[in-house]
Amino acid sequence: MGTRQASKHAMLSLNDIVEDSMVFLRHELQAKSTSVSLDLALAPPRVLGDRTQLQxxxxxxxINAVQAMAQSGVERRCILIRTVQLDHETVCCIVEDSGPGIDPTRIPRLFDTFFTTKDTGMGLGLSISRSIIEAHGGCIRAENGSGLGGARFTFDLPVANAFDVTSCGTSHPG
Structure with missing residues (x-):
């Protein structure tokens, strides 16, 4: 069993987190013939968070998008990842795919521990993702209606401010 490390919060660019994550996925994307487009906000405000957890x-x-598209057999496999500053207090990351979408009856349970829509899934990834985003003061949601025709996952994070820098050890337990 792995040991859980204390989270290390720092001022981070959501754009950098997305770009770094795509470097890790390069081989998986090539192996599954999946193209990724990035549409990153110009100079979005920073967030206070743990780089590894947000990645x-x-x-x-x-990876869920890649696997859903591969499992469904769609020919055109595309992912679009966007970052957007929603307002002065919130930045957002949106991951959309050209897959089959999500069975609407399953959407309410997607983030439940051990719930999976995959043949070989354990049902932990989205539950862990929700825990990470909520621990960072944000929220995560899923829906159909992606501009690419498939699913859309969105997570929002609060913009870091001067208060966060001085109190990161107390306001964000890890």
Missing amino acids: QVVLNLA
Whole structure:
């Protein structure tokens, strides 16, 4: 069993987290003939968070999209990852795919521990992702209606401010 390390919060760019995550996925994307497009916000505000944990969320959402498209047999396999500043207090990451979408009856349970829609899934990835995003003061959600025709996963994070920098040890337990 692995040991859980204390989270290390720092001022981070959501764009950097997305870009770094795609480097890790390069071989998986090539192996599954999946193209990824990035549409990153110009100079979004920073978030206070744990780089590794937030990368884990982006990786999980992208890998789920790759696997859903491969399992369904869709020919055109595309993922679009966007970052957007929603307002002065919130930045957002959106992961969309060209897959089959999500059975609407399963959406309410997607983030439940041990719930899976995959043949070989353990049902932990989305549950862990939700825990990470909520521990960072954000929220995560899933829906159909992606501009690419498949599923859309979105997570929001609060923008870091001067208060966060001075109190990161107390306001964000790890």
